Amino acid sequence: MTMTTRTMTSNTLNTSNNLASSAHDDDDRCAELVPLFAELPRADQDFIDAHLQHRVFHKGDQVFMPGDELKLIIVARGSIKVYRMSRNGREQLLRVQEPGGYEGEAWLLGQPNDSLYGQALETSEVCLLPHTTFHELLLQQPLLSVRLLELNAAKLVTLEQINGFLGMDRVEERLATYLLDLSKATGSATFTLPVRMKELAHLLGTTPETLSRKLKSFEESGLIARSRRTIRVLNQDELEDV
Numbered sequence: 001m002t003m004t005t006r007t008m009t010s011n012t013l014n015t016s017n018n019l020a021s022s023a024h025d026d027d028d029r030c031a032e033l034v035p036l037f038a039e040l041p042r043a044d045q046d047f048i049d050a051h052l053q054h055r056v057f058h059k060g061d062q063v064f065m066p067g068d069e070l071k072l073i074i075v076a077r078g079s080i081k082v083y084r085m086s087r088n089g090r091e092q093l094l095r096v097q098e099p100g101g102y103e104g105e106a107w108l109l110g111q112p113n114d115s116l117y118g119q120a121l122e123t124s125e126v127c128l129l130p131h132t133t134f135h136e137l138l139l140q141q142p143l144l145s146v147r148l149l150e151l152n153a154a155k156l157v158t159l160e161q162i163n164g165f166l167g168m169d170r171v172e173e174r175l176a177t178y179l180l181d182l183s184k185a186t187g188s189a190t191f192t193l194p195v196r197m198k199e200l201a202h203l204l205g206t207t208p209e210t211l212s213r214k215l216k217s218f219e220e221s222g223l224i225a226r227s228r229r230t231i232r233v234l235n236q237d238e239l240e241d242v
Contacts, residue, residue: 012113030074030127033100036108036148044144051137053128063118063126070131078124081185084115092195092203096121096181108134121185130138174204175214176242179224183233193229 031037031048040048046073050103054076057063064073073080079098083091094116097103107113108131138145178200182191201211218224223231223239235240 030076033074034072034102034105036105040144040147044065044141044147047144048129048137049127049196051129051133053130055126055128057120057124057126059120059122062119063120063124064103064113065117066114070110070113070115070133071102072102072104072108072129073118074102074127074129076125076127079121079184080118080124080126081121081181082116082118084117084186087197090194092199093178093182093185094203096184108132121187134172169212171204171206171210172242174206175218176213176223176239178204179218179231179233180236180239182231183236189234189236190230190232193231196229 028044029049029051031040031045037045037048052074057078057080064071066134075097077099079095079096080101082095082097082103083093086092097118103112103116103118108129109133121136182193195203197208197211201208204211206214215224218239219226221238223233223242224233225234
């Protein structure tokens with residue numbers, strides 16, 4: 001092999017490695033997905049990303065549960081269902097977290113998880129930031145603490161301003177999202193509501209009477225079929241557009 005050929009091969013390999021490294025770096029960026037960190041300078045986000053743990057969970061694996069070490073969980077790929085257990089031992093689905101979704105912002109700041117479970121719905125990669133690691137980062141980067149306090153203070157002001165508008169959220173949207181999440185969590189268009197109507201109404205922030213009317217409206221519109229607590233999604237696309 002000539003010197004020129006060797007040089008060209010070396011340059012090609014270096015370019016490929018740099019591109020692969022760049023793609024890997026983009027894939028590993030999780031801090032910017034979380035509101036707590038999203039408005040931090042890029043250097044601070046990079047500092048946090050460098051300390052995140054990356055783990056892969058397979059379908060059915062438990063990602064987190066009450067009593068676990070407090071940590072922030074960010075979904076990079078795949079999806080996880082977040083649920084709690086009722087007194088009679090039934091799962092109560094709360095939401096499905098997909099890429100970009102996260103759980104545990106309050107846990108990261110020291111609030112305990114006393115009721116939530118997370119389970120992978122498919123092979124999923126998550127970024128983890130333990131509560132203890134986060135506190136070590138704050139000690140290493142005191143200015144990070146100041147920036148987070150400033151950002152959270154601004155968020156509190158914003159929340160106070162928009163609090164009066166929270167009641168405008170339509171029950172139909174919350175119900176449609178819940179039904180679609182249940183369908184995804186069970187892997188089937190047909191599923192059984194895991195809670196009683198009264199509990200579901202409370203979960204969705206409405207009354208049992210309103211919930212019944214909305215379900216009936218979905219039936220009449222051909223979005224779902226219903227037999228007591230058994231639901232079948234008939235038109236997923238239109239349900240997503242509710």
